[in-house]
Structures are given as C-alpha cells and as structure tokens.
Amino acid sequence: MGSHALPRPVLRRRIRGALWALAAGVLGVGAALSTPPTAHAAESTLGAAAAQSGRYFGTAIAAGKLSDSTYTSIANREFNMVTAENEMKIDATEPQRGRFDFTAGDRVYNWAVQNGKRVRGHTLAWHSQQPGWMQSLSGSDLRQAMIDHINGVMSHYKGKIAQWDVVNEAFADGNSGARRDSNLQRTGNDWIEVAFRTARAADPSAKLCYNDYNIENWTWAKTQAVYNMVRDFKQRGVPIDCVGFQSHFNSGSPYNSNFRTTLQSFAALGVDVAITELDIQGASPTTYANVVNDCLAVSRCLGITVWGVRDTDSWRSGDTPLLFNGDGSKKPAYSAVLDALNGGSSGEPPADGGSGQIKNAASGRCLDVVNAGTADGTQVQLYDCHSGTNQQWTYTDAGEFRIYGNKCLDAGGTGNGTRIQIYSCWGGDNQKWRVNSDGTIVGVQSGLCLDAAGTGNGTPVQLYTCSYAANQRWTVS
Numbered sequence: 001m002g003s004h005a006l007p008r009p010v011l012r013r014r015i016r017g018a019l020w021a022l023a024a025g026v027l028g029v030g031a032a033l034s035t036p037p038t039a040h041a042a043e044s045t046l047g048a049a050a051a052q053s054g055r056y057f058g059t060a061i062a063a064g065k066l067s068d069s070t071y072t073s074i075a076n077r078e079f080n081m082v083t084a085e086n087e088m089k090i091d092a093t094e095p096q097r098g099r100f101d102f103t104a105g106d107r108v109y110n111w112a113v114q115n116g117k118r119v120r121g122h123t124l125a126w127h128s129q130q131p132g133w134m135q136s137l138s139g140s141d142l143r144q145a146m147i148d149h150i151n152g153v154m155s156h157y158k159g160k161i162a163q164w165d166v167v168n169e170a171f172a173d174g175n176s177g178a179r180r181d182s183n184l185q186r187t188g189n190d191w192i193e194v195a196f197r198t199a200r201a202a203d204p205s206a207k208l209c210y211n212d213y214n215i216e217n218w219t220w221a222k223t224q225a226v227y228n229m230v231r232d233f234k235q236r237g238v239p240i241d242c243v244g245f246q247s248h249f250n251s252g253s254p255y256n257s258n259f260r261t262t263l264q265s266f267a268a269l270g271v272d273v274a275i276t277e278l279d280i281q282g283a284s285p286t287t288y289a290n291v292v293n294d295c296l297a298v299s300r301c302l303g304i305t306v307w308g309v310r311d312t313d314s315w316r317s318g319d320t321p322l323l324f325n326g327d328g329s330k331k332p333a334y335s336a337v338l339d340a341l342n343g344g345s346s347g348e349p350p351a352d353g354g355s356g357q358i359k360n361a362a363s364g365r366c367l368d369v370v371n372a373g374t375a376d377g378t379q380v381q382l383y384d385c386h387s388g389t390n391q392q393w394t395y396t397d398a399g400e401f402r403i404y405g406n407k408c409l410d411a412g413g414t415g416n417g418t419r420i421q422i423y424s425c426w427g428g429d430n431q432k433w434r435v436n437s438d439g440t441i442v443g444v445q446s447g448l449c450l451d452a453a454g455t456g457n458g459t460p461v462q463l464y465t466c467s468y469a470a471n472q473r474w475t476v477s
C-alpha cells in the first residue's frame with residue numbers, strides 16, 4: 001500500500017457510508033435509515049449490563065441501612081435483585097415458636113419491590129442464626145418446628161420470591177464430604193429433602209435452592225458431596241431447582257478457575273446455578289471479572305449477588321472485598337465487573353475511521369512513536385501530546401491501531417513487560433486491541449492491558465496484567 005493510500009478498513013467504511021447515503025436517498029427515508037446501524041451500546045450499571053444476557057446483578061441489603069441515602073442511591077442505581085442480609089433468617093422471622101415477625105423482612109422486601117427489583121429469599125433451614133427456642137429443640141419436635149417455619153415464612157411471601165435458599169450450609173468443611181453436624185442433621189439424614197418437599201408445597205412459584213460456601217472449587221470434597229446430593233435428588237424427584245454458590249473468596253478459600261467447571265457440572269444435572277453472596281478479599285479486579293465470566297459462560301447461571309454494597313457494609317469489612325469504597329465511589333473491581341458484563345469489549349470504539357491521539361489518564365501524555373520513526377520495531381512511548389503524525393492513530397474495523405497508514409500498534413510478546421512497538425500491519429492478533437468502556441485497551445492475543453510504566457516523557461509503553469488503574473486507562477480522541 002502506498003504511503004498516501006487509505007488503509008483498507010477506512011476505505012471499506014467510506015464505501016459502506018456512501019452506500020447507506022445512496023440507499024437513504026433512493027428510498028427517500030428519513031433519519032432513521034440515513035445512518036448506519038451502530039453496535040449495542042455498553043450499559044452503565046451492573047443490573048442493566050447483566051440484563052443484556054437475561055441475568056440479574058444483586059446485592060445483600062440490610063434494613064438498618066435503608067435510611068442511609070448514599071447506600072440506597074448506589075443500591076437502587078446498580079442492582080436489580082435483592083437478598084435480605086439477615087432479615088428473613090429464622091431468628092428474625094420466628095423469634096418465638098409460632099409467633100412470626102416479618103417487620104424487618106418486609107422492610108427489605110418492600111424497598112426492593114418499590115424500586116423495581118426482585119428478591120431472593122434467604123434462608124429457611126440453617127444451623128446458624130436460629131432463635132434460642134429452636135436451638136434447644138431436637139428430634140421430631142425440631143423436625144416439626146422446621147416444617148412449620150418453612151410453611152409460615154413461605155406462605156407470607158407466597159408468589160413474591162424469585163428464589164428461596166431453602167437449606168443453607170448443610171455440609172462439613174474439609175475432606176470428609178460429610179454432612180455438617182447440627183441439631184437439624186441429628187433429626188435424620190432426610191431433613192434436607194423434607195425441607196425441599198415442604199417448600200415446594202408451600203410456594204410452587206419460587207425456585208428452590210440449596211446454598212453453601214466452599215463448594216466453588218470442583219476438586220474439593222465438599223463440592224463433590226453437594227454435587228452427589230443434587231444428583232441423587234434429581235434422580236429421586238426431590239424438588240430442587242437451583243444451587244447457590246456463596247463465593248466468599250479469601251486466602252483460605254481462594255477463587256480457582258475450575259469454578260466454571262463446577263457451575264457447568266451442576267447445571268448439567270438439570271438445576272440452575274447462581275452466585276449468591278460474592279465477596280473477594282482485596283477485591284482483585286481480575287478475580288471479579290473471572291467470576292463474572294464464569295457465570296456468563298454457563299447458560300443456566302441465573303445471576304450474581306454481591307454480599308453488600310460498600311466495603312464498610314461488608315460482614316468482612318476488614319477484607320475490603322466489595323465493589324464500592326466506604327465513601328460510595330466505584331473501585332477498580334467495579335469497572336472490571338461492569339466491563340465483563342458488557343462483554344469485555346463493548347466500549348464504544350474511537351471515532352469511526354477517524355485519526356486521533358491516545359491519551360493516558362495518569363499522565364495526560366500521548367501514545368507516541370519514538371523520534372517519529374517509521375521502521376518496524378520502533379518503540380512506542382508516552383510524550384507530550386502534539387499534532388505530529390507520530391501520535392495520530394486510526395482504529396480500524398479489524399481492531400488495529402494504525403499509524404502512517406500501514407504500520408500497526410504491535411505487541412512483540414504476550415507477557416508482562418512486553419514492549420509496544422510499531423510494525424507493518426499483517427492481521428495478527430498481536431496487532432489487535434479491544435477498546436473497553438472503562439478506558440482500558442486490551443491486547444487480543446495476550447489479554448493484557450496497554451500500560452504506561454510511568455508518567456514522564458519517554459516512558460515506555462508495555463503490556464501488563466489489567467489493574468484498571470489510571471496508567472492503564474486511555475482516552476481516544
């Protein structure tokens with residue numbers, strides 16, 4: 001291609017634009033047809049972004065925080081599913097035997113529904129947060145109290161709950177694969193199926209879930225034990241519709257990439273799956289994105305719920321495991337989650353075929369070819385923005401950033417620290433980039449982010465694991 005020739009993608013776009021103009025003229029139609037169709041715009045909240053694939057994005061809500069306007073404005077804006085953090089548990093809803101109290105549960109329920117959200121019910125049969133009277137029961141008396149409790153709570157919310165966590169945390173941690181010892185377990189091994197059969201009869205409209213933690217890692221004995229129970233229930237016709245994976249990830253129970261295998265394996269048994277109480281110690285953006293992508297990869301994954309709004313709302317606030325800071329600002333993990341829900345590359349690409357600068361958010365400096373060099377292998381750096389041709393990049397349909405017409409922004413490797421250079425365009429994935437709505441530019445081959453290793457003139461530009469920090473965010477103008 002000669003130095004004055006237009007890059008082919010630009011030509012293609014010009015021809016396509018001309019055809020549209022022609023079609024609009026011939027048909028005599030108005031504005032609706034006079035512009036080419038554009039790609040689906042990225043959504044700007046978690047709930048709306050999840051809804052693009054028919055899923056929800058939820059949070060735990062605490063009734064006591066509904067008077068905090070920072071809390072409610074974030075919760076209302078971002079989420080479209082709600083779980084009562086404590087208010088529908090056994091101690092809250094049946095403080096004395098046979099005397100039900102839905103005051104706090106209804107506060108959460110009403111806030112959710114009045115704001116257009118659905119509700120997950122949590123939880124009906126559990127060894128923890130039992131009222132004192134239940135803790136001291138055993139045997140057939142306790143079994144009957146469990147049944148009465150399920151009936152009492154489910155009839156109050158009949159027809160109103162999307163999913164109920166019927167049984168919570170019934171398996172032991174560690175390598176035994178055994179049931180957890182509890183007063184409910186000691187009523188007989190069939191207590192779980194009795195709970196599910198009772199629940200189905202009480203409200204046939206709710207999906208009935210088994211919910212637990214430490215069942216995300218496919219290799220763990222607890223995961224296999226729950227899997228075997230669900231398989232057995234499905235074989236014997238015990239009514240179960242879904243499995244909730246709490247997904248409280250931390251150093252003792254870290255995220256593992258086999259989580260997707262777990263979700264797929266349970267779904268293959270014929271149940272839906274959901275991520276029900278997600279929080280991640282330290283809130284690594286990459287780990288959050290991985291979890292979201294695991295759910296998106298499994299058609300029976302209904303949605304994701306995080307266990308609280310801001311870090312300061314978390315039951316593990318010291319782990320800063322959530323998506324918002326205490327002051328309500330969005331954390332890097334928020335951007336990672338939103339971007340993953342939007343398909344990872346759904347940001348609007350830069351001006352169609354237009355040329356422009358690529359400016360770094362941390363430094364305000366531009367992506368610049370060293371000394372305006374044109375040879376293959378010339379390095380790319382940060383430099384004060386100016387109008388020179390060595391800072392004029394054109395984003396093509398193919399996902400390249402072209403400069404001087406026929407040279408491409410090129411990664412000569414796939415690891416952290418790989419230097420970015422220009423190279424003759426050849427169509428390889430190491431010359432293709434995804435421009436994301438959060439300002440990151442991700443190499444298609446490496447999955448790593450375009451990263452400025454510093455802020456000054458002459459700073460090299462490299463590939464690096466995405467951190468969503470300002471040195472990895474760019475505006476393309």
Ligand code: XIL
Pocket residue numbers: 085086168246277315
């Ligand atoms: C936690 C709440 O977040 C706390 O406020 C409460 O003190 C204890 O329970 N697994 C569950 C949730 O199923 O109900 C728990 O919620 C966290 C672990």
